Amino acid sequence: MNILHSIPQEDGFYMPAEFAPHEGCILIFPHRRDSWQNGAYAARKAFAQVIEQIAKSEKVLVCARYDDYDAARFLLPPWVRVVEMESDDSWARDVAPTFVTNGHTIRGIDWGFNAWGGLTDGLYFPWDKDNKMARKLCDLLNVDTYDKRDFILEGGSIHSDGEGTILTTEACLLSEGRNPSMTKEEIEAELKSCLGAEKVLWLPCGIYHDETNEHVDNICAFTAPGEVVLAWTDDIDDPQYAMSKQCLDYLNSVTDAKGRRIKVHLLPLPKPVTITAEECDGLDDMNGEPTRTPGERLAASYVNFYIANQHVVVPQFGDDNDSKALDILQTLFPTRQVVGIYARDILIGGGNIHCITQQIPSAES
Numbered sequence: 001m002n003i004l005h006s007i008p009q010e011d012g013f014y015m016p017a018e019f020a021p022h023e024g025c026i027l028i029f030p031h032r033r034d035s036w037q038n039g040a041y042a043a044r045k046a047f048a049q050v051i052e053q054i055a056k057s058e059k060v061l062v063c064a065r066y067d068d069y070d071a072a073r074f075l076l077p078p079w080v081r082v083v084e085m086e087s088d089d090s091w092a093r094d095v096a097p098t099f100v101t102n103g104h105t106i107r108g109i110d111w112g113f114n115a116w117g118g119l120t121d122g123l124y125f126p127w128d129k130d131n132k133m134a135r136k137l138c139d140l141l142n143v144d145t146y147d148k149r150d151f152i153l154e155g156g157s158i159h160s161d162g163e164g165t166i167l168t169t170e171a172c173l174l175s176e177g178r179n180p181s182m183t184k185e186e187i188e189a190e191l192k193s194c195l196g197a198e199k200v201l202w203l204p205c206g207i208y209h210d211e212t213n214e215h216v217d218n219i220c221a222f223t224a225p226g227e228v229v230l231a232w233t234d235d236i237d238d239p240q241y242a243m244s245k246q247c248l249d250y251l252n253s254v255t256d257a258k259g260r261r262i263k264v265h266l267l268p269l270p271k272p273v274t275i276t277a278e279e280c281d282g283l284d285d286m287n288g289e290p291t292r293t294p295g296e297r298l299a300a301s302y303v304n305f306y307i308a309n310q311h312v313v314v315p316q317f318g319d320d321n322d323s324k325a326l327d328i329l330q331t332l333f334p335t336r337q338v339v340g341i342y343a344r345d346i347l348i349g350g351g352n353i354h355c356i357t358q359q360i361p362s363a364e365s
Contacts, residue, residue: 002144007193013100013107014196017162017222018307021362024059027051028090029072031065034291035089035349037282042345048075049341050313050353055080057310088130091351094154096358097134106363108138109146109194111153116212117177123211151190152178156215156355161222164198164257166191171205171214199257203247207231208240210299217354218301219247223332226256231301232266267328270319273300279348304352312336315343315352
């Protein structure tokens with residue numbers, strides 16, 4: 001593995017779309033007791049279901065701490081690769097490298113990670129193990145790595161169409177805890193040069209009460225070049241309505257890097273999902289303070305799906321809109337099987353299926 005200090009775009013590299021072919025997928029075995037209830041027992045079962053589904057059509061690599069390696073190896077199928085690697089939590093989307101390609105080979109980008117806001121509004125401290133994972137994974141995979149640790153970015157804050165357009169949210173990338181010394185224009189220039197992009201679309205916001213400062217992967221995702229799904233509610237009394245409406249109005253007003261108008265498919269949200277007292281009791285405190293309180297709204301969204309080579313793996317919440325979301329996505333991904341997995345026990349940790357996964361694109365994407 002070589003550490004690179006050049007510019008990916010100038011080297012001819014770009015971030016492919018998630019719907020492009022994959023070599024594999026990275027996840028991290030859950031362990032943090034203030035994120036995952038009852039010693040992460042239920043979360044591990046949900047992770048395993050996600051992993052087994054993805055592994056039907058692409059290689060899966062699971063990182064587990066020393067203390068959890070045996071449990072991971074016992075729970076997961078033998079064709080899933082498990083490696084020992086320390087981490088602070090289990091959000092592979094945000095701590096694993098972002099992979100870029102030139103059509104022949106892949107390289108990783110090692111962004112800076114500060115737990116979604118550092119000492120300003122980050123979610124835990126320390127985060128040093130997580131901040132080392134991208135470099136370690138590139139070393140493990142023998143992938144050359146761009147050193148971008150001076151720029152704070154999480155994988156959940158960006159989506160690519162693979163044709164020059166990047167989606168992000170202002171609420172996240174302009175937050176005070178990320179890159180406060182940089183202007184919006186400077187952040188946009190960094191995204192373009194690192195991801196080989198020509199245009200950045202800045203949605204104003206994300207999902208209500210999303211503690212990542214509203215990652216884009218919970219509100220909007222590309223399903224094809226020029227097409228997106230947008231999380232939506234018709235309930236005008238829900239604070240999410242105004243947020244989704246702002247995003248819809250914005251998307252209807254812009255074009256992508258190829259000059260195309262964006263075709264927006266509305267993906268209904270489940271009814272508000274709140275955490276129960278029993279679920280809160282299963283979480284350890286963080287520095288003497290509870291991490292969640294009964295009745296707290298969780299950032300549930302069907303947009304937080306993962307596009308595997310032959311499947312689309314979608315969170316389910318026991319809601320009337322579960323099947324509607326699957327039907328819409330099946331129409332948008334006719335060549336893939338759309339599969340729902342009950343994911344409440346993942347959501348309790350703060351994210352969902354897309355957040356716990358990071359695709360490794362095919363070198364020829």
